[in-house]
Amino acid sequence: MTHLEKLTLNICINTSNESIDETSQFVDGTHLQNKILIYMPYLHTFNFYINTKVLLRFSNYRKFNDSIQQIFTNIKYEQTNCMVYTFDYESICYAYSLPLRFTHLSRITNHFPNIGSDIVTHLYVSDCVPMKHEFFMRINQTFPLLKYFSLKNNCPQSLCFDLWISDENLSNSIIEYSNLISLDIMEADKDYIAQFLLETKTFLPHLTELKVNYDQLETVTRCFTRDTMRRNCLKVKRLIVEKYLSKHVFQYFPSLLNENCIISE
Known part of the structure; x- marks a missing residue:
């Protein structure tokens, strides 16, 4: 060498x-x-x-x-x-x-540096402090071609009340991840499920794969009846969860096929 x-x-x-x-x-x-x-x-x-x-x-x-x-x-x-x-x-x-010349970045936190890149497609984010709506806005602006997003954070967005209950978006700004096709929030608090699936906060026009905790998904979607989350679930064809699904899931994810429901260990 x-x-x-x-x-x-x-x-x-x-x-x-x-x-x-x-x-x-x-x-x-x-x-x-x-x-x-x-x-x-x-x-x-x-x-x-x-x-x-x-x-x-x-x-x-x-x-x-x-x-x-x-x-x-x-x-x-x-x-x-x-x-x-x-x-x-x-x-x-x-x-x-x-400038950054990598498609994959790992261990990004709330305090990630100003390293904007138009070639990053895979991002792995984790932290132990709340990640606010503004943080995800910055992610979207910094990595516009993002396709695969993995998030690990068990700390709620608010320590005072459960944000996932409300459909309201206090920032009045909807984040559109135009290229995102895969989202992993299996190890994330319920607030982040709402952050990504609520149409008042985020628009995921091309999301086809979702990895998520089933019990939390069921809670946040109110047993798969919450209309404000249907749009971002519309095109999901592959759902990765840790337990078997109820029949209501397939009504909520109309593009989902039974063989594409994967039980994660």
């Missing part, structure tokens, strides 16, 4: 107590320089998206930011950026080159 001229790297890394110490916290600029780039003297194009998750007590994100920025300033590759998002118990660190 010593004669390699172009390199594209998209990785997510988890670290643990056993694999990390004070001097080896993240995949930062020093790691990239000493472990990869030093062995590629002819490398002139390096596109990357590197995501490292570490336990909070090991995080030293000032060092990380300084390191990654300094390394790439010195070696004069394309524009780069980095940021750290801290949870209660861990930190997620992002390092990436600009």
Whole structure:
């Protein structure tokens, strides 16, 4: 690989107590320089998206930011950026080159950086704090060609009341995901089922695959009688749930075929 001229790297890394110490916290600029780039003297194009998750007590994100920025300033590759998002118990660190040249992005959170891309088609989002309507507006604006969207968040959008009960949209702005065909909200609170399926909040004209918790779906749709969610269910042909369906599901999802109902384990 010593004669390699172009390199594209998209990785997510988890670290643990056993694999990390004070001097080896993240995949930062020093790691990239000493472990990869030093062995590629002819490398002139390096596109990357590197995501490292570490336990909070090991995080030293000032060092990380300084390191990654300094390394790439010195070696004069394309524009780069980095940021750290801290949870209660861990930190997620992002390092990436600009512009983004990847179709798949993982571990996006509420605080995802301004990395707009018109080639991202697969997005994997997770967080442990509420994701508001405005967050999903920003996702739509940032990734206009999004086709596959996976969301994990068990924290309700509101900690005061159940938003999923109401058809009202306080922002008065309907989000249209023009290219979205697959949605995974199996591990999401009921509020996010309403966020995506309520026609007063979101329009999904091409959604054909839905992965969702059946009991929550039944609750949010009021036993599959809620009219304000029918439009976004109209074209769904593949439903992935964790239990067998009632006959009312097929009336609510008119494009659904029995053989396309998948029981997820």
